[in-house]
Amino acid sequence: MAKSKSAGKKHTNPPAELIFRRPVSLRDVETHYCAGCGHGIIHRLVCETIDELGIREKTIAVAPVGCAVIAYDYWNFDVTEAAHGRTPAVATGIKRVRPDNIVFTYQGDGDLAAIGTAEIIHAANRGENITVIFVNNGVYGMTGGQMAPTTLAGQKTATTLAGRSLRRDGYPIKMLEMLAVLPGAKYLERVSVHSAQEVVRAKRAIKKAFKTQVEGKGFSMVEVLSMCPTYWDMTPIQSCDRIKGDVSTFYPIGVVKA
């Protein structure tokens, strides 16, 4: 996992007006993510948000177990690891001890919707004033593309070679809709990063979620539909098209609760 400084070309003459730059919250390093993966975009959106809200120096993040397990190599603020799925419990401990800090978790679908189901439900139900970024790409990427709780019916994975069977494997879980019935959950929105337009909407939602916490309103969560070309066995473009089609048809994009 190379973490060498990016050898990108440097401008010899700085542009007259700087309109786009790497967020201070995002380290200038190469990531380990696969080509066409959505994590890089989502990392950036989170970091832009933290910069824009001026909260980098009081942010504490909880990294998951999954593809984003080494997120602390990419983020330029305080980060802790957590045991698989216990991410919201760890965030709860941090936030209760340091209510003036901004605490967020960054979790995948295995971490949040399978092994950590109890933790996310009860953190939301207690109305913990934390923000959750939930990356839903429908597979376990880190371990080799096994079925996730969010895997769509019929989707082929390492453990559903003939496609997910609803009879054998159960149904894909809509976490936001489940959490929406809890009074403690204050802001819930589903977004995607499959197109430029959706990336802009995703950024807006992530910012709203963090603002919900800054304003002390309670639990906020953004589910981001994300591409996994490697384990979808697709090109990056096909992966974006898949979200636009099947994935967002089953997991509708939009505000679930506000």
Next chain:
Amino acid sequence: MRSEAKPPRRGRGKGKGMSQKILMCGNEACGEGAVLAGCKFYAGYPITPQNELPAYMSRRLGEVSGVFIQAESELAAINMVFGAAVAGARAMTSSSSPGISLKQEGISYLAGCELPAVIVNMQRGGPGLGNIAPSQADYFQSVKGGGHGDYKIVVLAPASAQEMFEFTYHAFDIADKYRNPVLILGDGLLGQMMEPIVIKPEIKNPKPDTDKPWALTGCKGRSPNIIRSLYLGDGVLEERNKRLQEKFKNMKESEARAEMFNLKDSEIVLVAYGSVARVAKAAVSAARKKGIKAGLIRPVTLWPFPGKVIRETAGTAKKFLVAEMSAGQMVEDVMLAVNGRTEVDFYGRMGGGIPTEEELLAKIEGLV
């Protein structure tokens, strides 16, 4: 319900600077020791026979601006404690045997991430759901590494409500000193039994927060802090584990403690800890009255195990008798320390059975 004990009030008692004597059960004494040590965070999940402790913390922590959370599970509770430790707070969780099994993953992560925390196990009968009677059957789990990976935690074995109080009070210092979890290993008897405890005037007020530059507080004025146990690079984890083992070696050299009772000139040496040590003490006194030269070594720390005093005594004692509320667990560490130099016998009761003074005395007489 014994959760009615009032926390000690300042200014009460016979005068300023006087010790306070309060009647409490061991679980409550443990809670008060934690609060006075500056514990600011408790998370737990109900399980008998330790329920007086969370009940006490739920009332008492509010008085010192601390946080109490009744978690959705033992898994969540230990990981909330993990988070509180990450944020620099003195944090504690408690449970009893089946719940402690669930916490083992979290304890391994605490040790792997070098985070201080105090965990209390008021042991009950096992395996499985077992029963709610006192037991010492979690010794192996406690001292041999209950979770995955090479790690060690200091294990303190109180034998009274007073020690539930004092050991918990000191456990937080040991945890902070080494940045490592510390386990208080009691049992249902110690937790439920009411005894007077004495609080010395110098520890009447909760300790102030300790400075933890490694804690996650937000990176204002410094570079970001990271808490992790994941090291994927070639050989990196091995180097880190070597450093952790150095730390465990220091703990082993500095923290081993034992209480000796009538040990001088002893020919029959009992070894027992916790509740059983109190019974053993009575049996040793009864044996002395009968002219039998009996003594007791009572491990106060179970890890590090006070093997040195046992090793030294093995040169002069004729026989060792280990008594436990288990099928025989600590006896293996005694045998390792004795290293074949003399005979080691065992007497154990299981599943809620408590060795009596008469049973131990008969066993001692049988060894003479």
